[in-house]
Amino acid sequence: MSNERPDKVRAWREIMHVHSLVVARIDERLRRELGLSSEWYEALVEISFAGGTMRMNEFARETTLTKSGATRFVDRLEKAGLVKRTSCASDRRVSQLSLTAKGRRIQKAADPHVLAALDEVFTSRISEGEAQTMLTALNRVQAKESVPV
Numbered sequence: 001m002s003n004e005r006p007d008k009v010r011a012w013r014e015i016m017h018v019h020s021l022v023v024a025r026i027d028e029r030l031r032r033e034l035g036l037s038s039e040w041y042e043a044l045v046e047i048s049f050a051g052g053t054m055r056m057n058e059f060a061r062e063t064t065l066t067k068s069g070a071t072r073f074v075d076r077l078e079k080a081g082l083v084k085r086t087s088c089a090s091d092r093r094v095s096q097l098s099l100t101a102k103g104r105r106i107q108k109a110a111d112p113h114v115l116a117a118l119d120e121v122f123t124s125r126i127s128e129g130e131a132q133t134m135l136t137a138l139n140r141v142q143a144k145e146s147v148p149v
Contacts, residue, residue, distance in 0.1 A: 018122065025117040033113050036106060041114065043077060044107035047099050055088065056095040082106060 027038035046062045047054050054062075060070035074097060077083045082103035088094035099107070123131075 022118060022121050025121045026114050029113045029117045030110055034106065034110055036110055039073075040077065040080075040082070041107065041110050043073065044082060044099060044103055044110075047083065047097055048104070048107055052104070053096055053098045056085070056097060059097055077103075 023038055030036045030038055030041055043063060046059060050058065056070065056074070059074070060067050063070065065073060074083060074085060078085055081100055083097050084100055085095050085097055088096050
């Protein structure tokens with residue numbers, strides 16, 4: 001790797017390391033307290049943020065899973081009674097995911113544990129100004145990336 005932009009490359013590496021640290025702490029806490037993995041929690045939160053229902057292709061995109069990986073993952077969530085899959089009313093070829101009452105309960109029960117782990121590892125160690133700087137930079141990266149080429 002070139003040394004042209006060592007601080008920018010180091011910043012990216014630190015983002016990856018911090019992400020790994022935070023996810024590991026969240027996963028550890030969720031497994032201990034609720035028997036839930038951080039991956040399952042993330043899936044429930046994505047559907048919740050989408051209003052409780054989302055299309056399968058959106059779910060795959062938001063969770064960065066392949067289409068077949070997302071299907072297998074949702075199969076496990078569905079078997080556990082956390083989500084249900086239905087056909088879209090306007091396009092029967094499209095599957096929609098909805099949180100079940102059990103899925104909502106588990107996601108809400110997990111939220112305080114996730115926030116506590118996040119605070120323990122990350123949010124308590126940065127200022128509001130630093131958070132705003134990070135948000136500005138990360139939003140700029142995402143906005144640039146979402147523009148069609």
